[in-house]
Structures are given as C-alpha cells and as structure tokens.
Amino acid sequence: MKAMLRDRGTFFWKSLMLVLVASCLPAMLIGISIYYVGAHTIVRELNSAHKVQMTQTIQRFDDYLSNLENYCALLAFNPGVDSTLNRMDFAQQYHSTRNLFKTLMLMKGSNPLIKDVALYLKESGSIISDYLGVRTLQTAKDRQLASSLLNTDKLTFMTDLQLDALPETSKVVAIKLSDQNGRAPFGAFFIFINQSMLDRLVGSSATGGGSAFLMDDSGRLVTNDSSADPQLQRALKDAVMRGASSEDTFVYGYGGAAYSVSHQELSRLGRKWIYVSATPLSQITAPVTSLSRIILIIGTCGLIVVLLIAWVTSNRMYRPIQRLINRLQPGKEADSGPNNEIARIETHWERQMEERMALQTRIEKSLPSLREMFLLQFFQGKYTGLSEEEMRGKLRQYGWRTERRKFAFLVLQLHGTIPPDRRMTDKDHRLVAYAAANIMEELTETQLEHGQVFPFHDSSIAALLVLPPDLSYEEAHRHAADFAQTVLSTVGGLLRMQVTVAVGRLKESLLETPEILEETRKALRYRQIGEAWQLVDVHELQQQGEETVQFPFVLEKELIHDLRMGLEEQANIHLRQFVSTLRDDGGTELWIQQGMMKLLGSIHEAVLKSEINPSVLFNGEHMYDELLQIRDPEEMIRWFQSKVIRPFIQRVPKSYNLQMKDTVEEMLEQLHELYLSDISLEYFAEKSGVSLSKLSRAFKQVTGENFVDYVTRLRLAKCKDLLVTTNLKIGDIAETLRYNPPYLVRIFKKYEGMTPGQYREKHAEPSQQH
The missing domain is CATH 1.20.272 (Zinc Finger, Delta Prime; domain 3)
Known part of the structure; x- marks a missing residue:
C-alpha cells in the first residue's frame, strides 16, 4: 500500500484534494445552512406556535369567564327568585325549600369554575346552598359585610368573601337581586369560585419550569401556581405592571435563563384581569436542539462517507491514468516536471500524434495505389460476394464519393508511330505506354472529381470515370465523350502515336463496371484501320445495327x-x-x-x-x-x-512441278463434265501418260483430297441440287448418279448428317412440298 502511494504523482494528490473539497464543501455548506437557517426558522416557527398556543389558552380562559358572566346575568333575572323568599319559613315549607336546593344544585354544575352557589337574603340574613344548607348570619359583622355587598353600583362583581358563617375565605361572584319594581336589592346570589380549578386552568399553559398566573389590574394575584417559583412570579408581575414591553409577547431574562412571556388583559365580571404566561426558551427550542444534534451527527457521518467515497472514487478515476502511465515506455518522454502524470501523458500523446500524422500522410499517398489494387481485384472477380452498398462503402474508405454518380470506362490503345513506317522495339512500346498512362492520370486528376487509370500489358490503358452527380444519361455520356476526345488529342499529339480511345456505356451500379470494361476493350477492335486518331463509342456501335460483308x-x-x-x-x-x-x-x-x-x-x-x-x-x-x-x-x-x-x-515435296499442276487442272475441268459417268483415276493416268501413284499424289496436293472423295463430293452436290429443284424419287436420283439407292442414302448421311429425304424436307421450296 505504501509503495503504491509512493508511486503516485502530484496529479493524484491534487485530484484527491479537489475531489475531497468538491465532495465535502457542499455537504458542509448544506449542514451549516440547515443548522443556522433551519434552526432560526424553527425557533421562529416555534415562537409563533407558542404565541398561538398562548392566545388559544387565554381565549379558552376568556370563554370560561364569559360563560360565567352570562350565567350570572341569567341568575340576576331568574323569575323564580323574588323578595318573597325573605318571608319564607324554610323549615316549614319543606317542598319549596327542596325545590330551591335543587335549583341551586343545578346552577352549581353548569360551569367547572363554580364550586358552590348560595342565595343571600338581606331581610332574613340567611345564606342558602345545597352545600351549607340554610345558615343565618349571627354576627353584626357578617350582616354588615353581606349587606355592604348590595350597596355597590355594579350588578355583578367578583370579590373575596370572608364571613364567620363560612368555613373559609372564598372568591365569589356576587349577583344582586332586585324585585320587579327595581327597588333596593333584596338579596344576592353568591357564586363561589373553585380556586383549584381556576389555578389549574390558568397554570396549564406553564411548562418546563415556566409560570402562568392571573392578576387583577392592581397587581393582586388571583391564582396561585404552587409549582412555579414565587420570586419568578413576582418578577414577571412587576415587569408586566411597569410595561417592560409594548408587545403582548416579549423575552424576559431571569436567573440566567430566558423566558418567552405572553400577557393579555381581560375585562370580565365587572373588572380588568391580566393573564400572564412565561415559558423558558430552552423548552421552546428543545426540538431544535435535538434536530441540530441529529443534523450534526448525520452531517458528520455523511462527511465520513463522502471522504470514503472520495477516496474510492479518486482511486477508480486514477486507475486508467495509472494504466496509461504503466504502458508508457520509460526513457522516451521528455523531462516534464516532478512526477507529473498528465505532462508525461501529454508528451507521449504529442509523440503519438506526430507519428499518426506521418502515418496518415503515408496512407493518403498510398490511397491511389490501394484503390487501384482493390479495383483491379474486383474487375478480376475476387469480390463477387460484395453488395452494391458494400462496394460503395469500400470506395468511400479509399476517398471516393459515389452517391448519385454514374460510371463509365475509357480504354486507350496505342498502335504505332506517326508516320507508321518507323519501327519500335518492345522497350519503346513500354515507355510510350507508361507515358500515355501518366498523361491520362494527370488529365483524370485535373478534369474529373474521381477517376482511376489501369495500364494493361498489351499497351492498352483503361480509365474508370466517376461522372458528376445528378446528370441525365445524355449529359453524362456527353461529358464522358468530351473527356475521351481530350485524352485522344492530348496523348496522340504529345506522343505522335496512332491512338484509339473507346468510350463505354454508362452504368449507375458499380457491380456492372467489370462488364462495361470488357465490353469497352472489345470495342477497340471496331477501329478503322489506317486512321491515326479514332474515337469509338460503344453506344453508337450498338445503334448502327448489322452490316453485310463479303468474305474473299x-x-x-x-x-x-x-x-x-x-x-x-x-x-x-x-x-x-x-x-x-x-x-x-x-x-x-x-x-x-x-x-x-x-x-x-x-x-x-x-x-x-x-x-x-x-x-x-x-x-x-x-x-x-x-x-x-x-x-x-x-x-x-x-x-x-x-x-x-x-x-x-x-x-511441301519439291517433285511436283508446274507441268503436273497443269495436268491436274486439265483433269479437273474434264472431271466436272464426266463425274456422272463411269470414270476412274486410271482413265486419266492412261490418258495423260502419268503413273497412277504420281497422278494420285499430285491430285491430292492440288485439291487437298483424293480422287474418290472429290468425285463423291461432286455427285453429292448434284444430288442436293436435284433434291431441292426436282420431284425425282430417291431411286431415280441414285440411278442418275450411278449409285444404288441404299448406298446413296448411306453415303449421303455420312457426308451431310441426314438422309436425302430429310434434306429435301428441310431445303425444298414450298411449291415442291405439295
């Protein structure tokens, strides 16, 4: 492992650092952004949610007080309660007393803040409830205190009631009762507040070491939160009373901690109340702290994973470079710096590019030769399995564009010098053919887009022409003919040679070019002997049709x-x-x-x-x-x-002189007149005084055949004439020819390949067939 790390150059370490920075920096930025931006956003959202919660709690408490206030208003106008109750004997009027107790008991269960409901009657000085029963105020102090409650201006109000007749001091809501005439009140309903329920209801919003309480506008506490710090309550009460913040919610610091304080005024039961709730900010941001820790833990784990991935990725990315470095042959690259892999690869690449350019130049120079070799092999039938598209693809590799092109062949033939009486050696013929091929190549390169010249051993030179695209057949043929005329005049004029150029037919398929090459080469034989420069057009030859000739x-x-x-x-x-x-x-x-x-x-x-x-x-x-x-x-x-x-x-033997030739010729003249008679070679030998064997040899030397065959040929010629021109029977013709019929049929079939009857049927005139 250490040796492998030592072998790595500066590019690897720089790349590793770049990958680490590129991989870790986004993760770090995302984590920090989430921590700060997300935490602040969460704190803001939690504060907003806490404020909403406080508002809802205060609203709920306000609803309770509002309900209680409405209930008190109903009690004040209860038609079943009037001044006659002052004169009622509760002990004697049992049924009325029981109904009154039921009414008070039903009133008590109508609101959770109501602990008890009592009826106070001023004249009798009695307090009646289902919990206390019927009690009479015995002391003057109690009578005076209870009576003073009826002298206030408010119909409904809340106060602390402390009577000797009552077991303890209680917060009550007093509702004055007046008769229908609206005179002085005859009594009052005392609604005893359930202090524990009120404390729980107000203190329910205090969580995590916070405090919630209710006080009146003078700053006197109405509720008591035993779980809260009394000093904190006093500090909060003082801060709210002196207006520490103009907002309903503010942050208050106490004892090294920050509290989110919410307060709101309520006007219920004839006076103002102030609801105060304080919650530690640490309690509010506790989810954010946990989330931040989770983010930090996840970010740290992600960073570790990113480091591992960066290490693995760097090694994987560096592996191809390491393979390239290992493949480089040491000692050939120039000094490219202190162990810089990219510089070494760049140096090697530049050297390879130079070699590639040199190789490309050599390939471009050899393309014509390669193309010529390929086309020659194709014309010789070595690529018959190629399709048209494959053939065009091969030529594209050799630098030709053949789409929408037509193809034609020119074939040039050198015949002799001008004037024709000058003799040339074989070496001269080769030199002249080489010069003509060079001239054709130069003309092809300068006047055509593509063309290939092929010299042959018989002093003929062929050129495959790739004609311009999108030409009609007539235009392309005229273009090829004009080029052929240029080749004819240029080669003939420069070399002073008799030249014939044949122009082949046009084809759109490369696969048909071997056929038009052979056809064009054959067309050279239609040149007119004696003309110095000739242009033979295969297309015109095909249009000329057949001509009759006479053979000598x-x-x-x-x-x-x-x-x-x-x-x-x-x-x-x-x-x-x-x-x-x-x-x-x-x-x-x-x-x-x-x-x-x-x-x-x-x-x-x-x-x-x-x-x-x-x-x-x-x-x-x-x-x-x-x-x-x-x-x-x-x-x-x-x-x-x-x-x-x-x-x-x-x-040929020299023993036969002209005299023997004259003898045979004279013999032939007579034989043409006497061949139908019984004549023999002995007859002519005896008549001319020449030996039979000498005459026989002389006859064969002059005519090319012996006497019997010559006579037989004459007679068969006569037989064929009679078969065609007369209606004679075969037997009559045999008798005329001095043959018996079977022998005539046999010998006729031997020489003509058919019987006399078959010959007559084949060659007789229509009038003789009927």
Missing part, C-alpha cells in the same frame, strides 16, 4: 492452292490481296482479325489434308492465341509469312 473466298482458295504447290512468292501476293480486301470491305480491326482467323483455320485444314502434323509444323505453338494478340494488319501479314506460309511451303 476466292483469294483464300488461291492462297491455299499456292501453299499446296509450294509457291511462296505467289502465296505472299495473294495474302496481301486477302488482307487488302478485308480492309476495304469491313475496315475494322475486328473484321480483319476475324478474317485472318478464318484463313488460319483453312490453312490448318490444308495442313491436315496434306498429312502434315500441325504440332511439328508449328513447333507446338498455339497459333490462334498468337494471332489473337496481333492488332496491326501489317504485323498480321508478317506473322503469316514467317509463322505459317514459310514453314508450310518448306514441308
């Missing part, structure tokens, strides 16, 4: 005849005428290449008919692939002369 079959046949006869010079002449005819007829590279492929196939057939092994003759080379790679007609002629004509003629 006669020249092909003469060329093969020259090969069979070993006439190399004549064969070369016919070869040039053959290529010239193809150029004049179709004119496109594709047509010329297709015609040369057809010628190569015919020569290959002649090689096989001459019983020469093609693999040995051509040294095992794939002649069709080699020819397919050649685009220039002159190159094709040179290739045929060196790779086909010369090797073939070198393998």
Whole structure:
C-alpha cells in the first residue's frame, strides 16, 4: 500500500484534494445552512406556535369567564327568585325549600369554575346552598359585610368573601337581586369560585419550569401556581405592571435563563384581569436542539462517507491514468516536471500524434495505389460476394464519393508511330505506354472529381470515370465523350502515336463496371484501320445495327492452292490481296482479325489434308492465341509469312512441278463434265501418260483430297441440287448418279448428317412440298 502511494504523482494528490473539497464543501455548506437557517426558522416557527398556543389558552380562559358572566346575568333575572323568599319559613315549607336546593344544585354544575352557589337574603340574613344548607348570619359583622355587598353600583362583581358563617375565605361572584319594581336589592346570589380549578386552568399553559398566573389590574394575584417559583412570579408581575414591553409577547431574562412571556388583559365580571404566561426558551427550542444534534451527527457521518467515497472514487478515476502511465515506455518522454502524470501523458500523446500524422500522410499517398489494387481485384472477380452498398462503402474508405454518380470506362490503345513506317522495339512500346498512362492520370486528376487509370500489358490503358452527380444519361455520356476526345488529342499529339480511345456505356451500379470494361476493350477492335486518331463509342456501335460483308473466298482458295504447290512468292501476293480486301470491305480491326482467323483455320485444314502434323509444323505453338494478340494488319501479314506460309511451303515435296499442276487442272475441268459417268483415276493416268501413284499424289496436293472423295463430293452436290429443284424419287436420283439407292442414302448421311429425304424436307421450296 505504501509503495503504491509512493508511486503516485502530484496529479493524484491534487485530484484527491479537489475531489475531497468538491465532495465535502457542499455537504458542509448544506449542514451549516440547515443548522443556522433551519434552526432560526424553527425557533421562529416555534415562537409563533407558542404565541398561538398562548392566545388559544387565554381565549379558552376568556370563554370560561364569559360563560360565567352570562350565567350570572341569567341568575340576576331568574323569575323564580323574588323578595318573597325573605318571608319564607324554610323549615316549614319543606317542598319549596327542596325545590330551591335543587335549583341551586343545578346552577352549581353548569360551569367547572363554580364550586358552590348560595342565595343571600338581606331581610332574613340567611345564606342558602345545597352545600351549607340554610345558615343565618349571627354576627353584626357578617350582616354588615353581606349587606355592604348590595350597596355597590355594579350588578355583578367578583370579590373575596370572608364571613364567620363560612368555613373559609372564598372568591365569589356576587349577583344582586332586585324585585320587579327595581327597588333596593333584596338579596344576592353568591357564586363561589373553585380556586383549584381556576389555578389549574390558568397554570396549564406553564411548562418546563415556566409560570402562568392571573392578576387583577392592581397587581393582586388571583391564582396561585404552587409549582412555579414565587420570586419568578413576582418578577414577571412587576415587569408586566411597569410595561417592560409594548408587545403582548416579549423575552424576559431571569436567573440566567430566558423566558418567552405572553400577557393579555381581560375585562370580565365587572373588572380588568391580566393573564400572564412565561415559558423558558430552552423548552421552546428543545426540538431544535435535538434536530441540530441529529443534523450534526448525520452531517458528520455523511462527511465520513463522502471522504470514503472520495477516496474510492479518486482511486477508480486514477486507475486508467495509472494504466496509461504503466504502458508508457520509460526513457522516451521528455523531462516534464516532478512526477507529473498528465505532462508525461501529454508528451507521449504529442509523440503519438506526430507519428499518426506521418502515418496518415503515408496512407493518403498510398490511397491511389490501394484503390487501384482493390479495383483491379474486383474487375478480376475476387469480390463477387460484395453488395452494391458494400462496394460503395469500400470506395468511400479509399476517398471516393459515389452517391448519385454514374460510371463509365475509357480504354486507350496505342498502335504505332506517326508516320507508321518507323519501327519500335518492345522497350519503346513500354515507355510510350507508361507515358500515355501518366498523361491520362494527370488529365483524370485535373478534369474529373474521381477517376482511376489501369495500364494493361498489351499497351492498352483503361480509365474508370466517376461522372458528376445528378446528370441525365445524355449529359453524362456527353461529358464522358468530351473527356475521351481530350485524352485522344492530348496523348496522340504529345506522343505522335496512332491512338484509339473507346468510350463505354454508362452504368449507375458499380457491380456492372467489370462488364462495361470488357465490353469497352472489345470495342477497340471496331477501329478503322489506317486512321491515326479514332474515337469509338460503344453506344453508337450498338445503334448502327448489322452490316453485310463479303468474305474473299476466292483469294483464300488461291492462297491455299499456292501453299499446296509450294509457291511462296505467289502465296505472299495473294495474302496481301486477302488482307487488302478485308480492309476495304469491313475496315475494322475486328473484321480483319476475324478474317485472318478464318484463313488460319483453312490453312490448318490444308495442313491436315496434306498429312502434315500441325504440332511439328508449328513447333507446338498455339497459333490462334498468337494471332489473337496481333492488332496491326501489317504485323498480321508478317506473322503469316514467317509463322505459317514459310514453314508450310518448306514441308511441301519439291517433285511436283508446274507441268503436273497443269495436268491436274486439265483433269479437273474434264472431271466436272464426266463425274456422272463411269470414270476412274486410271482413265486419266492412261490418258495423260502419268503413273497412277504420281497422278494420285499430285491430285491430292492440288485439291487437298483424293480422287474418290472429290468425285463423291461432286455427285453429292448434284444430288442436293436435284433434291431441292426436282420431284425425282430417291431411286431415280441414285440411278442418275450411278449409285444404288441404299448406298446413296448411306453415303449421303455420312457426308451431310441426314438422309436425302430429310434434306429435301428441310431445303425444298414450298411449291415442291405439295
């Protein structure tokens, strides 16, 4: 633990102190605010509540006195009590006396402050009550004192009554009784006050060492609180009498304690009374003190919890920083101050940012190469599983925006120099192709938002164009065609080369770009041979439709005849005428290449008919692939002369001279007239004076097939003509051809793949089918 704390730097301790201050300060401020603001508010509220309580107590006491006062007023006007009671014999008039006692007893229970109710009759000097019975005032003093009570001006008043006839001095409320004529009062009701009840009622508001008492306006105490300090009562009485405060409630200090004193005057029973109540402030604020202690205890506990949480939080927050510090390799960061973790991380971060920027620069420089590699692999079919959105996402990673864009391909092909008679080596071709690719890349970067150039090994260069967004098909196609024209004129003008540029169709899907690339590359073969700069538009090619062409079959046949006869010079002449005819007829590279492929196939057939092994003759080379790679007609002629004509003629036997050639040709003229007769090779050998074997070899060398096959082919040609143009039966046609019918059917099926009847049904004119 100590070692771990020693390893921590200044940032940890500063952070810990900050967390502690941030965590504890609000709690401390809240606790202090609650203690002071809350305590004062509670004291104020408690004082207010105490005042309300005092007011309610005084009001309740006032209600008792008011009730007593109202009761006295009712007694003064009681119709059942009149002056005749002075002449009543209470002993003899038993029933009347009993009714009077019942009345007095009912009066006594009407108010808790009433201890007893007595009736005083002046003339008889009697006092009557259910408690005292009927007593007669015996002494002159008692008679004079009782009589003096009736001489006051007040109808109802309260006084202290002390008679010898009574057991003790009592506070009574006297209600004078007068007859209906309103003459001098004949007596009075004495209502004896229940002193203990009055003391309890007044002293009920005194709590916790306080005092409550009632006094008259002269300062004489009416109630007695035995539980209270007499000196406190006297001090309070003096303070109230001399007007210590102009307010009904004030704070009075006595004996080192503070008291909340409330007083109020009451005017009841014919005089003024003063109600005084004093309660210690400590008693009032006792709940606040308890609450404050609870707040302090809770605040202290909360502070301890906050300290623990701050410690745990600081450690948790510092843990990632500690991991970063541990991951930093020591010795690489600069001196960043005395063990300052943030400064060390900042130094390491700056170094990482520098490396990141360098890496970002290298990535940006390598993006074109990475994009080119990715697109090449895509065009080669290595990402066929990608969806359109995934493909666009890949290109976004390589810096292209492809949304709402159309795509097109340009393919540029270099053919030769201007003028065309200058020969170039393979190295020259590579250098020129590299220069053309650089020119296309520069044009693509300066004139298009996005574009990628792909050089190929056959000196052709493709460029994928990403056209501006939100263009119509016609506008986008015109934009691509204009760019292609710029590439054509720039590359051709700078390099002095024969250039063909093909513009492919537009597509909105990236997944279809491999198809338009292949289609555009094929479109290069539609260039017109002989033109220096050509622009081939695939869209226009598709709109041109089909055109009829004428293939030079006669020249092909003469060329093969020259090969069979070993006439190399004549064969070369016919070869040039053959290529010239193809150029004049179709004119496109594709047509010329297709015609040369057809010628190569015919020569290959002649090689096989001459019983020469093609693999040995051509040294095992794939002649069709080699020819397919050649685009220039002159190159094709040179290739045929060196790779086909010369090797073939070198393998042809030299024993057959022109005389044998004339003999065979004369024989062929006669054979076309006599092939329907019984004629044989022996006939012509005997007629020309040439041996049968020599004539047979010469015939095959000139025609490419033996005598029997040649005659059979002539007769079958006649048979097909008769089948189509006449209604002759198969037997009649067989007889004409000098064949029996079964043999004709068998040999016809061998050469044509169907019977004569099937051939007639397939090729006969409608008029002959009915």
